[in-house]
Amino acid sequence: QKEVEQNSGPLSVPEGAIASLNCTYSDRGSQSFFWYRQYSGKSPELIMFIYSNGDKEDGRFTAQLNKASQYVSLLIRDSQPSDSATYLCAVPHSGSARQLTFGSGTQLTVLP
């Protein structure tokens, strides 16, 4: 099993809808979780991180963490075409807390 798994997509949603991106991880000891957004041809940029079970909201973005089920999700409300990008989930590496292991990313397209 890969350390971090994401559905590769592509995921298409209409403008204004909620986009739901999911990520599962294998290391039960993981304490922190990160969502990066990567536009085509650009480098990843951090959009959210979450440490505690439950929800964390930041503007239109909500990260949800369920450590018992080992998944973390990202919800994007009122999706905009500018949200079209690949979303990468990252979890500290099981062997070194200072490394991040990235999922392969989910490609999101928001249709106008």
Place this chain on the structure above:
Amino acid sequence: GAGVSQSPSNKVTEKGKDVELRCDPISGHTALYWYRQSLGQGLEFLIYFQGNSAPDKSGLPSDRFSAERTGGSVSTLTIQRTQQEDSAVYLCASTGTSADTQYFGPGTRLTVL
């Protein structure tokens, strides 16, 4: 500088040649990471530097790959005898006081012909 910078932005080389890729981290950041991203793939960890500690080289795919970080700042990733499968975008990231939040540079797109 304001962010992580990398050079060159693009590099085209012939199979068998050596290449050097440069990364300037954000000033004051003590940790520096190199990743590789092949087309349509996620990020593959290569190497990690933290201060003056010995680097974590566990992600380097072969002994053709090496990296150094001089003076705790600038880092150079060297690929010797390049192969076509080395073609990818090489990304550098650094972290500061928030130990886990990595800030990425724009990457170097390497094409090996």
